Amino acid sequence: xxxxxxxxxxxxVQLATQSKLFSGASTQFGAAPNTQACAIDLAMPGTLPVPxxxxxxxxxxxxxxxxxxxGRRSVFERKNYFYPDLPKGYQTxxxxxxxxxxxxxxxxxxDGSSKKVRLHHAHLEEDAGKSLHEDFHGMSxxxxxxxxTPLIEIVSEPDLRSAAEAVAYLKKLHSIVTYLGISDGxxxxxxxxxDANVSVRLKGEQELGTxxxxxxxxxxxxxERAIKVEAERQIDLLEDGxxxxxxxxxxxxxxxxxxxxxxxxxxxxxxxxPCPDLLPVELSADYIEKLRGELPELPDAKSARxxxxxxxxxxxxxxxxxxxATADYFETVAKSSAEPKLAANWVMGELAALLNREELSIxxxxxxxxxxxxxxxxxxxxxxxxxxxxxxxxxxxxGEGDADTVIEQRGLKQVSDTGAIEKMIDEVIANSAKQVxxxxxxxxxxxxKMMGYFVGQVMKASKGQANPQMINEIxxxxxxxxx
Amino acid sequence: MSVDKQTVExxxxxxxxxxxxxxxxxxxxxxxxxxQLVDQLQSVHTExxxxxxxxxxxxxxxxxxxxxxxxxxxxxxxxxxQSEQGLYLVPKVID
Numbered sequence: 001x002x003x004x005x006x007x008x009x010x011x012x013v014q015l016a017t018q019s020k021l022f023s024g025a026s027t028q029f030g031a032a033p034n035t036q037a038c039a040i041d042l043a044m045p046g047t048l049p050v051p052x053x054x055x056x057x058x059x060x061x062x063x064x065x066x067x068x069x070x071g072r073r074s075v076f077e078r079k080n081y082f083y084p085d086l087p088k089g090y091q092t093x094x095x096x097x098x099x100x101x102x103x104x105x106x107x108x109x110x111d112g113s114s115k116k117v118r119l120h121h122a123h124l125e126e127d128a129g130k131s132l133h134e135d136f137h138g139m140s141x142x143x144x145x146x147x148x149t150p151l152i153e154i155v156s157e158p159d160l161r162s163a164a165e166a167v168a169y170l171k172k173l174h175s176i177v178t179y180l181g182i183s184d185g186x187x188x189x190x191x192x193x194x195d196a197n198v199s200v201r202l203k204g205e206q207e208l209g210t211x212x213x214x215x216x217x218x219x220x221x222x223x224e225r226a227i228k229v230e231a232e233r234q235i236d237l238l239e240d241g242x243x244x245x246x247x248x249x250x251x252x253x254x255x256x257x258x259x260x261x262x263x264x265x266x267x268x269x270x271x272x273x274p275c276p277d278l279l280p281v282e283l284s285a286d287y288i289e290k291l292r293g294e295l296p297e298l299p300d301a302k303s304a305r306x307x308x309x310x311x312x313x314x315x316x317x318x319x320x321x322x323x324x325a326t327a328d329y330f331e332t333v334a335k336s337s338a339e340p341k342l343a344a345n346w347v348m349g350e351l352a353a354l355l356n357r358e359e360l361s362i363x364x365x366x367x368x369x370x371x372x373x374x375x376x377x378x379x380x381x382x383x384x385x386x387x388x389x390x391x392x393x394x395x396x397x398x399g400e401g402d403a404d405t406v407i408e409q410r411g412l413k414q415v416s417d418t419g420a421i422e423k424m425i426d427e428v429i430a431n432s433a434k435q436v437x438x439x440x441x442x443x444x445x446x447x448x449k450m451m452g453y454f455v456g457q458v459m460k461a462s463k464g465q466a467n468p469q470m471i472n473e474i475x476x477x478x479x480x481x482x483x
Numbered sequence: 484m485s486v487d488k489q490t491v492e493x494x495x496x497x498x499x500x501x502x503x504x505x506x507x508x509x510x511x512x513x514x515x516x517x518x519q520l521v522d523q524l525q526s527v528h529t530e531x532x533x534x535x536x537x538x539x540x541x542x543x544x545x546x547x548x549x550x551x552x553x554x555x556x557x558x559x560x561x562x563x564x565q566s567e568q569g570l571y572l573v574p575k576v577i578d
Binding site: 017018019023024025026032033034035036037038039040042050051052053054055056075080081082083084096097131132133136138139140141142143144269271274276278279280281282 | 497499534536537539541542543544545546547548549550551552554555556559560565567568569570571572573574575576
């Protein structure tokens with residue numbers, strides 16, 4: 001039997017506002033517990049929420065980037081449930097009239113293909129606080145700093161067909177929200193969290209299978225694993241004649257399994273109703289059009305431009321534009337070195353390897369874009385070979401200054417002086433009587449291969465600094481003269 | 484019309500309200516009356532009438548994105564029955 005996995009994602013993105021969605025309390029991450037939870041966030045009697053205009057601006061920008069319909073009129077509703085990190089006893093959210101309506105984005109898969117994924121809608125809502133369950137003599141500690149922080153919840157249609165597609169979709173959303181600057185996208189701080197609705201069905205079947213919801217997965221890698229392991233569980237269950245129960249499940253990354261979250265799933269009844277404290281929000285068409293005009297260049301457009309302006313392959317252009325900071329870095333290097341292809345190779349090669357090894361973001365790179373451009377200029381004008389350039393790069397990464405300083409201080413300048421190279425070659429030939437003899441006696445067809453030994457010796461004598469092209473030319477002339 | 488026992492118990496659980504066994508019938512009857520009123524409202528002809536989100540025919544004003552609230556943690560913690568290390572303490576809750 002061939003099974004098909006069907007996935008829809010609900011992604012919560014924390015908006016990068018200074019203050020909360022309905023109060024003037026700070027949203028800064030990492031403050032001491034409850035120092036950023038004001039009377040409104042605590043649901044003190046007599047308080048009245050007032051929505052943050054920046055949260056609306058960000059939500060509209062997101063909708064425009066998703067080619068979605070924008071809700072000119074949006075309404076807040078109360079979603080009622082009891083949990084100690086939700087002081088009001090309801091979450092203020094949107095349901096029937098969300099700020100962002102249906103839209104669509106294109107995702108890029110590793111095999112080079114693309115796919116359109118439909119957006120069901122996206123709405124504005126407030127985050128809850130945090131419960132801490134350890135070390136309070138059998139009680140739970142509540143930190144409400146996060147309560148009221150603005151989120152957009154982005155709901156996709158069930159258009160994704162594999163864990164890999166789900167990850168590609170998430171990466172695309174991450175890319176878009178960080179390009180727009182509406183979220184820092186920092187998953188380790190919970191700025192982007194994901195619930196995955198997963199079901200399976202026999203290939204060719206039209207109707208959807210019963211789905212389960214995996215809650216709160218907060219890294220790309222875990223989303224991929226959680227979906228894979230949950231799909232496998234459902235397939236095993238169905239192949240053994242069982243049935244999938246619609247329920248909420250939790251992914252345990254240590255055991256790499258999902259498990260049921262609530263034993264007695266009291267049919268969730270959130271009893272939504274329009275929030276009497278908040279009037280409908282109306283946005284003018286002019287306002288929306290003004291924001292449309294202010295949108296920055298988005299990843300797809302940037303990728304297409306990089307491919308055409310800099311002659312990059314579609315794959316390279318795509319890789320370089322996933323993160324705005326990487327794209328900006330590349331573009332600075334490409335422009336100031338006027339060598340876009342070398343720039344692309346260095347950014348995706350040595351630089352990416354360095355950042356990966358040191359676990360740094362590109363914004364924290366020890367080698368600046370200007371320094372890398374300087375290095376590339378020295379490769380281009382033959383001051384150094386690409387092999388030596390790697391040494392110079394490492395030195396720059398260690399804070400030894402820019403390329404010219406490192407080349408000067410370490411004496412790495414490529415030797416292109418004919419006399420010096422000839423001298424080294426003469427010495428090598430003089431010390432390699434046996435190899436010279438072999439060369440002379442060898443077939444003409446085999447000689448080019450045998451040259452490798454001599455080139456290697458000369459390179460060694462020059463500590464890698466001799467111009468390789470010149471070695472080849474002079475060496476061949478000298479050896480052939482001995483025939 | 485009366486709301487049955489099982490529904491009353493489920494509603495009580497959702498609302499986190501304790502309802503004693505002997506009052507369940509009475510609560511069910513009263514809820515039934517409320518539902519009757521709702522039924523009456525449901526019978527009103529509303530085709531072509533947009534659902535009302537708010538009784539006031541006004542539009543929400545928004546506020547600029549500025550931090551205006553100072554830290555008043557110590558005052559607020561005083562109001563809680565129990566607190567520790569700046570956290571509000573509540574009976575243990577785990578999903």
